[in-house]
Amino acid sequence: MTETSTEGTGPEGGALSNLLHETRRFDPPAELAANANVKADVYQRAADDRLGFWADAAEQCLTWERKWDQVLDWSKAPFAKWFVGGKLNAAYNAVDRHVEAGHGDRVAYYWEGEPGDTRTITYADLQKMVSQAANALVELGVRTGDRVAIYMPMIPETVVAMLACARLGAPHTVVFGGFSAAALRDRIQDCDARIVITVDGQYRRGNQAALKPAVDEAVADCPDVRNVLVVRRTGQDVAWTDKDLWWHEVVDRQPTTHTPEAFDAEHPLYVMYTSGTTGKPKGILHTTGGYLTQCAWTHWAVFDLKPEQDIFWTAADIGWVTGHSYIVYGPLINGATSVMYEGTPDTPHQGRWWEIIDKYKVSILYTAPTTIRMFMKWGAEVPARYDLSTLRVLGSVGEPINPEAYIWYRHNIGHDKTPVVDTWWQTETGGHMISPLPGVTAGKPGSAMTAIPGISADVVDDAGKPVGNGQGGYLVLTEPWPGMLRTIWGDDQRYLDTYFSRFPGVYFAGDGAKKDEDGDLWLLGRVDDVMNVAGHRLSTTEIESALVSHPKVAESAVVGATDETTGQAVVAFVILRGSVPAEEAQGAELAAELRNHVAKEISPIAKPRQILMVADLPKTRSGKIMRRLLRDVAENRTMGDVTTLQDSSVMDLISAGLAAGK
Numbered sequence: 001m002t003e004t005s006t007e008g009t010g011p012e013g014g015a016l017s018n019l020l021h022e023t024r025r026f027d028p029p030a031e032l033a034a035n036a037n038v039k040a041d042v043y044q045r046a047a048d049d050r051l052g053f054w055a056d057a058a059e060q061c062l063t064w065e066r067k068w069d070q071v072l073d074w075s076k077a078p079f080a081k082w083f084v085g086g087k088l089n090a091a092y093n094a095v096d097r098h099v100e101a102g103h104g105d106r107v108a109y110y111w112e113g114e115p116g117d118t119r120t121i122t123y124a125d126l127q128k129m130v131s132q133a134a135n136a137l138v139e140l141g142v143r144t145g146d147r148v149a150i151y152m153p154m155i156p157e158t159v160v161a162m163l164a165c166a167r168l169g170a171p172h173t174v175v176f177g178g179f180s181a182a183a184l185r186d187r188i189q190d191c192d193a194r195i196v197i198t199v200d201g202q203y204r205r206g207n208q209a210a211l212k213p214a215v216d217e218a219v220a221d222c223p224d225v226r227n228v229l230v231v232r233r234t235g236q237d238v239a240w241t242d243k244d245l246w247w248h249e250v251v252d253r254q255p256t257t258h259t260p261e262a263f264d265a266e267h268p269l270y271v272m273y274t275s276g277t278t279g280k281p282k283g284i285l286h287t288t289g290g291y292l293t294q295c296a297w298t299h300w301a302v303f304d305l306k307p308e309q310d311i312f313w314t315a316a317d318i319g320w321v322t323g324h325s326y327i328v329y330g331p332l333i334n335g336a337t338s339v340m341y342e343g344t345p346d347t348p349h350q351g352r353w354w355e356i357i358d359k360y361k362v363s364i365l366y367t368a369p370t371t372i373r374m375f376m377k378w379g380a381e382v383p384a385r386y387d388l389s390t391l392r393v394l395g396s397v398g399e400p401i402n403p404e405a406y407i408w409y410r411h412n413i414g415h416d417k418t419p420v421v422d423t424w425w426q427t428e429t430g431g432h433m434i435s436p437l438p439g440v441t442a443g444k445p446g447s448a449m450t451a452i453p454g455i456s457a458d459v460v461d462d463a464g465k466p467v468g469n470g471q472g473g474y475l476v477l478t479e480p481w482p483g484m485l486r487t488i489w490g491d492d493q494r495y496l497d498t499y500f501s502r503f504p505g506v507y508f509a510g511d512g513a514k515k516d517e518d519g520d521l522w523l524l525g526r527v528d529d530v531m532n533v534a535g536h537r538l539s540t541t542e543i544e545s546a547l548v549s550h551p552k553v554a555e556s557a558v559v560g561a562t563d564e565t566t567g568q569a570v571v572a573f574v575i576l577r578g579s580v581p582a583e584e585a586q587g588a589e590l591a592a593e594l595r596n597h598v599a600k601e602i603s604p605i606a607k608p609r610q611i612l613m614v615a616d617l618p619k620t621r622s623g624k625i626m627r628r629l630l631r632d633v634a635e636n637r638t639m640g641d642v643t644t645l646q647d648s649s650v651m652d653l654i655s656a657g658l659a660a661g662k
């Protein structure tokens, strides 16, 4: 349980106060530990010879047409080259070689459409589909190096389109299907894509939502786009331009074989734009050999993936890096069987995910804290109606997981027997960086634990000096890693400024973190969101976790607002659990109870000046809370960039609530 601490570390003790003292821990289940893909010795092996460790991983995970001459070329730091001189084809590695090895009948995806339609796609099916799509792209004039934009929902053709591009060495840029025409246009223009692949529409909360009109609007401003290839998903009416072609008319008549060409290990694989939590999205460039090595190795080690037995489900959108690395590239490189679901978790009912796990006997589930907190709000009785006994590993990604959300997930979904791997990484890192290994590491609720083997992470103070145990500061990555971004697309200077200027020579992640007494790492949220309250530098995460540990709270976001006496004061926005009666939710008593709860759980200095009950919080479309907008509201400023916001009406409701409460 959490202990009471009455004093923060204070400004002199490090760059961030260390408030939360969570002492629960869970050892790996004995059976999982005995049969785990990786054992504890892997850390020593990687520490003794980091480059040798990654070279082994590259060999274990991938089939190379030509082996590399040099593992890492860091002579032009911070511009890295991994597996220099090596050659391989990403799509061949993801698909063809599994068919050649006799696994053509293995299911690559169990796809579940939102209306309940299903498709089962084997590796042999995928090989034919990808070959046809690659032939079609060649017919449309796509050459190695050309960029292709993919604006699609969660359907198998999205994976096929990505792999067809990879097969040709044409970098893809997948734009989340929920983005606006303007966001799509900006991304097409930023990476100068010549072909766009899209659909007529998608199913969303039981409705047909059109995607094609946004493409028409975007492409009207992109004269260099030659063609738009349109998959028919919903069958709804669509306007047609002279650039448009139906996927089924162009792709279905193509030969089902295509000979892949091997590309340089450093050949660009894709450009992915970051979520935009802190501002304008950055076009992150990933290349082939190093990225695929890290994706595949981490997918195998961090989830303890057994390709012949597991049913793996990353419940995220392919339009985010999590989808790229852990729905597409990692699982396919490893020959895994995945579930892919098109729709929302509450369509047609709040048990849809658990029904899917029950139906396909999912054994590994990977999702985000924001979704877990939503399930907490809906209540534990919903998952209790389904058989979830096949689950053996649970994963979390995207934000720090509050200890209470971790416990809820482990108990109600994992039935207290599954390890929870809290994986810290970024679009920029390509794959997992800090995470427990489920057969090796004891889990501590709320901690991502240690850097994975072969990765060097540290927490430093303002001067760049490593902090001691029990102290907080800035998270940095001190050595290059195979899946690292190579640059920001078309903007090397922004790459240097964003990641390598705060602490010379090391990568600054933008996140705060602390080391606990054992030296394990706890992520504390964005450094941009740190509050300075009476000289104490407080992170958002620990206060939010203290609020979520109250039985009536499902989710919270805290920000610092200017305060005459303390410089800044904590303002908390809280979503209550569904079980709290409306009269109680509006009362001043509950707010006082929550303020005292924070003071008791962590420290009086963290006690919110003000608590606002809200129905929803502003989130990016990948589900991350956008605290900068709440700060704008709390300080009565005009709101900053909202283009990556999921639902802009949320902010109007919050502003109105704040005005009424004053």
Ligand code: ATP
Residues within 6 Å of the ligand: 274, 275, 276, 277, 278, 279, 280, 281, 282, 321, 396, 397, 398, 399, 400, 401, 422, 423, 424, 425, 426, 427, 428, 448, 509, 510, 511, 523, 525, 526, 622, 624
């Ligand atoms: P932008 O950089 O444009 O503001 P973003 O940082 O939200 O967008 P992503 O690359 O999708 O874009 O998110 C990476 C960030 O997500 C990390 O820097 C971190 O803040 C957060 N994050 C991801 N996983 C975890 C985790 N397991 N624990 C804590 N934070 C996490």
Ligand code: MG
Residues within 6 Å of the ligand: 274, 426, 510
């Ligand atoms: Mg970021």
